[in-house]
Amino acid sequence: MIDQGRSVPGSGALRQTGRLFALAASVLWLSFRRPFQVRELIEQFWFIASVTILPSMLVSIPFGAVITLQVGSLTQQLGAESFTGAASVLAVVQQASPLIVALLIAGAGGSAICADIGARTIREEMDAMEVMGVSPIQRLIVPRVLGAAGVAVLLNGLVSVVGLLGGYFFFVYLQHGTPGSFVASFSALAQLPDLYVSEIKALIFGFIAAVVAAHRGLNPRPGPKGVGDAVNQSVIIAFLLLFFVNLVLTAIYLKIVPPKGS
Amino acid sequence: MGIEVVVEGLTKSFGSHVVWRDVSLSLPAGEVSVMLGPSGTGKTVFLKSLVGLVRPDHGRVMVDGIDTASCRERELYQARKLFGVMFQDGALFGSLNLFDNIAFPLREHTKLTESEIRRVVLEKMEMVGLAGESHKFPGEISGGMRKRAGLARALVLDPQIILCDEPDSGLDPVRTAYLSQLLIDLNAEIDATILIVTHDIQIARTVPDNIGMLFRGKLVMFGPREVLLTSDHPVITQFVNGRRIGPIGMSEEKDEATLASERASVTGDRSQGLPELIPQLVPTAGMPERMAVRRRTSRVLRMLHTLPAPAQEAIIASLPAAERERAAGPALPTAPPELPEPDEPQQDEGENEPGETLADRLLGRHRRGRPRGGGT
Numbered sequence: 001m002i003d004q005g006r007s008v009p010g011s012g013a014l015r016q017t018g019r020l021f022a023l024a025a026s027v028l029w030l031s032f033r034r035p036f037q038v039r040e041l042i043e044q045f046w047f048i049a050s051v052t053i054l055p056s057m058l059v060s061i062p063f064g065a066v067i068t069l070q071v072g073s074l075t076q077q078l079g080a081e082s083f084t085g086a087a088s089v090l091a092v093v094q095q096a097s098p099l100i101v102a103l104l105i106a107g108a109g110g111s112a113i114c115a116d117i118g119a120r121t122i123r124e125e126m127d128a129m130e131v132m133g134v135s136p137i138q139r140l141i142v143p144r145v146l147g148a149a150g151v152a153v154l155l156n157g158l159v160s161v162v163g164l165l166g167g168y169f170f171f172v173y174l175q176h177g178t179p180g181s182f183v184a185s186f187s188a189l190a191q192l193p194d195l196y197v198s199e200i201k202a203l204i205f206g207f208i209a210a211v212v213a214a215h216r217g218l219n220p221r222p223g224p225k226g227v228g229d230a231v232n233q234s235v236i237i238a239f240l241l242l243f244f245v246n247l248v249l250t251a252i253y254l255k256i257v258p259p260k261g262s
Numbered sequence: 263m264g265i266e267v268v269v270e271g272l273t274k275s276f277g278s279h280v281v282w283r284d285v286s287l288s289l290p291a292g293e294v295s296v297m298l299g300p301s302g303t304g305k306t307v308f309l310k311s312l313v314g315l316v317r318p319d320h321g322r323v324m325v326d327g328i329d330t331a332s333c334r335e336r337e338l339y340q341a342r343k344l345f346g347v348m349f350q351d352g353a354l355f356g357s358l359n360l361f362d363n364i365a366f367p368l369r370e371h372t373k374l375t376e377s378e379i380r381r382v383v384l385e386k387m388e389m390v391g392l393a394g395e396s397h398k399f400p401g402e403i404s405g406g407m408r409k410r411a412g413l414a415r416a417l418v419l420d421p422q423i424i425l426c427d428e429p430d431s432g433l434d435p436v437r438t439a440y441l442s443q444l445l446i447d448l449n450a451e452i453d454a455t456i457l458i459v460t461h462d463i464q465i466a467r468t469v470p471d472n473i474g475m476l477f478r479g480k481l482v483m484f485g486p487r488e489v490l491l492t493s494d495h496p497v498i499t500q501f502v503n504g505r506r507i508g509p510i511g512m513s514e515e516k517d518e519a520t521l522a523s524e525r526a527s528v529t530g531d532r533s534q535g536l537p538e539l540i541p542q543l544v545p546t547a548g549m550p551e552r553m554a555v556r557r558r559t560s561r562v563l564r565m566l567h568t569l570p571a572p573a574q575e576a577i578i579a580s581l582p583a584a585e586r587e588r589a590a591g592p593a594l595p596t597a598p599p600e601l602p603e604p605d606e607p608q609q610d611e612g613e614n615e616p617g618e619t620l621a622d623r624l625l626g627r628h629r630r631g632r633p634r635g636g637g638t
Contacts, residue, residue, distance in 0.1 A: 120356070127315050128353035128412075132367045132419075133342045139370075 019219070023137070024211045027145050030138040037143045044147035048109040049155075056104045056155055057162050063100060064163030065170040067091045072175045084171060085182035086189040092163040094194045099246060100163070101156045102205035105148055106238035110213035113144050114234040117217025118227035126218065141218075145210040152206025153199055160198065193257045201249055205242050212238040263553070264292040264455030265326050265344060265422040267312060272321035272331065274307060280479050281307050285321070287474055287484040289423075290561060293554045294449050294456040296466045298490075298501065299476035300510050305459040306350070308476065309425050312457070313345050314338045325423070343371070346416030346454075348426045352408035354400040354415070360387070361396035364415045371419065386414040390444065405432045409441070417448070423455045424448070430462040438462065442469045443543060450545035450552040463502055467491060468543050471558045475501065477510065486562050488576035489569055491539050502537065539576050 071087040117140065120126055126136045171177045216234035220226035267289040274281045281304035289295050299305045310316040312323055314330040323331045328341040354363045364383045368374055374382070387393055390410040400408055409429060416424060426445065430438040442465055449456055458465060466473055466487075474484030477497050483490055490498060500508025511520070545552055559581065566574055 123351065123356065124349045124353035125355055127310070128347070128349055128355075128415075130315060131313050131342055131345060131347045132370065132415075133339045134367075134370050135339070 020212065020215050023141075023215050023218070024207075026137055027142055027211060027214075030135065030142050031146060033138065035138075037139060040140070040143035041147055044143045045150055047112070048105070048144075048147050048151045051108045051112060052104045052151060052155055053158070055108060056100055056159050059104065060097070060100050060159040060163040061166035063096055064088070064092055064166035067096060067163075068167030068171045069175065072171055072177060076175075081177060082181040082185050083188060084177060084185070085168075086185040086187075088167045088171075088182075089164065089186050089190040090194065092167065093160050093190060093198050095246075095250070097156050097160040097163060098198050098201035098205055099242070100159050101152050101202045102209060102242040102246070103239070105152050105155070105206050106209035106213070106242065107235055109148050109151070110209045110238055111231050111235055113148070113210060114213040114217040114231045115227060117141070117144075117214055118220045118230045121218055121220055122222060122224070122227060136218075141214045144214060145207060148210035149203050149206035152202040152209075156199055156202035160195075189260055191257075191260045193253075197249070197253045197257070201246065204245065204249070208241055208245060209238045212241065263453050266291040267423060267455060267457070268322075268324040269312070270322045270324070272308075272311060272318050272323065274304070274311060274316065274318040282476055282479045282481065285476075285481045287481060289455055289457055290472065290554075290558065291455055292449070292453045293471040293558055294445065294458070294469055295472040295474065295484075296470035297457065297459045297474045297476060298461060298463075298466050300501065301461060303476045303478070305461075305476055306427055309347075309427050309457065309459045312425060313342055313347060343419060344422045346419065346421030346424045348409065348413045348416045348424070348429065350427045350431060351405070352400065352412030354408055354411055356400050359397055359399050360392065360403075360411050363400065363411060364396075364418055367415065367419050382418055383414075386417050387411075389417070389448075390414045391440075406437045406441075409433070410444075413444075417452075420452065421454060423457070426456070426458045426460075428460050428462075429458060430460055430465055435464065438464065443546060445469060446543045446552070447545050447549050449554060450549045453553050463504065466502075467537070467540055471542070471554060477501075485569070486558070486573070486577065487542065488539065488580065489573040492572035492576050493570070494572075539580075541580070 068084065068088045071091065072081070072084045075081050075084050075087065117126075120140075129136045129139060168179070168182055171182055172179050213234045216230040216237070217227075220230040269288065270286050272285040273283045285308065297305055297308060307316055311318045312325075312330065314323075314333075318331050321331055322329045325341055326344060328337050330338060330341050333341070354360070355366065358366065361383055364386060365379050368379045368382060372379075384393070384396070387396060390413050392407065392410055392414060395403065395407065400411070403411070413426070413429075424445075429441050429445070433441065445456060445458065446469060448454070458469065460466065470487055472485060473487050473490040475482040475490060475498060482495060482497055483493065491502070493499070497509050499505075500510055562577055566577065569577070
């Protein structure tokens with residue numbers, strides 16, 4: 001009864017943040033507790049993959065092309081045309097690919113998760129499940145989060161490849177660059193840790209996007225409009241968080257992994 | 263036999279809005295209770311707080327030795343297996359058909375084979391009158407069917423306590439009557455403690471053994487059905503009669519000024535008394551006898567002297583002839599043989615003395631009260 005009725009400005013946001021972290025923690029904890037919902041995981045994995053694969057390929061082709069064209073014109077002016085491939089690889093694998101994955105997992109997968117969970121929440125399905133002694137987090141949220149994180153990792157590989165192919169295509173046919181130099185310089189700047197960090201980023205982004213979606217879905221304002229708002233919020237919150245986390249991860253990576261050739 | 267649920271000093275608020283404060287009552291084991299209240303008085307919140315879906319700010323809810331208001335998550339999941347909850351709209355899983363919905367608790371919690379699950383599920387569906395509908399999805403059926411399916415799902419794990427959230431909402435009076443009968447039959451069959459949360463006065467008058475009423479964040483009253491149905495408490499008479507005149511307003515509460523002007527303008531209306539007490543539903547023929555009736559009779563007779571006079575009359579009048587005889591004679595003290603009163607230290611003399619005088623007094627009052635009935 002100490003704090004009731006009074007609210008400190010910003011306390012609402014803090015409380016929501018705390019709940020988000022609590023949900024993330026319990027998802028992690030319950031991932032390792034039996035019974036594990038294999039069937040639900042497979043279904044969700046398949047569902048998230050099916051809604052994200054095509055859009056992410058379609059997004060990554062122009063994205064890779066834009067990067068290559070931009071970098072290509074720059075390197076041409078500097079006379080370092082042979083480094084176009086190297087720069088594209090670095091940009092696509094390390095930055096563009098995890099972000100594209102994140103946007104699509106949050107936008108396509110996360111919104112679907114949030115809408116599904118939200119509709120179930122307002123229909124009291126979550127309460128019913130809890131009353132039947134089944135934890136909705138374990139039964140529904142954990143498979144979705146793991147599914148999203150898993151799809152993100154795999155999708156990241158796909159996006160990297162497709163993005164680079166797009167870049168290669170535009171470099172060779174539009175800028176009339178030499179195919180050999182693009183491919184030959186692949187490993188001039190990029191190194192294996194770039195790929196590792198890219199995959200780690202994708203994993204974390206997928207996890208965050210799904211947890212945010214689940215959190216908004218579990219706490220919608222009452223009524224159908226509440227669910228609509230929750231989906232909207234989940235996408236926006238996920239985007240904000242993802243870009244911020246990307247900044248932090250990149251900064252850490254650049255500190256601990258020395259760039260090649262230095 | 264069902265399990266008693268003891269609620270002590272329960273308080274819940276959302277932000278600065280206090281839903282209800284200091285609610286204390288106990289749902290007697292195996293009996294049917296109803297919690298009444300105008301819309302928006304936190305009846306559903308109360309029901310949810312019993313199963314730990316809503317954590318109250320203060321107070322305890324003791325179920326089988328576990329305090330569901332403050333226990334740990336794991337204990338709570340354990341305690342919840344004693345409950346079957348029927349939600350307002352059934353709360354069925356939209357992605358599963360009725361059979362899978364009702365089988366869900368069995369598949370999650372038991373190691374039954376698929377054929378055993380089939381047997382249990384079909385039996386429960388038969389019980390609530392849904393035989394042959396098992397392949398339908400919740401979106402394809404009517405609200406009443408969803409409610410019954412929700413009830414069937416609440417029943418598959420053989421709960422000791424059944425909670426029903428507004429079983430009448432969105433149902434026509436006939437279907438509501440069927441559902442009421444179903445709940446009474448159910449109580450006769452499995453002897454579970456049942457709590458129904460509703461604002462339907464018809465259910466309140468026919469179904470429960472005990473009635474409570476929530477209003478303005480407080481428990482106005484909780485006790486045997488006769489007590490509330492004969493009460494002259496203004497909130498209760500207004501609610502039971504469905505009148506505009508009284509403390510309950512269109513919004514949450516009326517202010518004093520409105521109430522006073524209302525009182526001044528309508529003076530003749532207040533004479534309208536409570537509707538007549540109608541007998542409680544009995545199980546349909548073929549069902550076993552409700553064990554709760556016998557337990558309740560002895561329990562109520564023991565507390566008879568604490569009840570208001572009209573309620574005492576009504577209780578005596580509701581007893582079967584033989585029981586009334588017994589209540590009248592010196593045999594009354596031995597009427598409750600099973601359970602000695604726990605909070606009465608001087609049992610022996612205390613049992614004889616007040617019992618005898620009490621019965622005499624009551625019967626006298628009863629005769630005077632209803633001259634045409636002529637006693638027994």
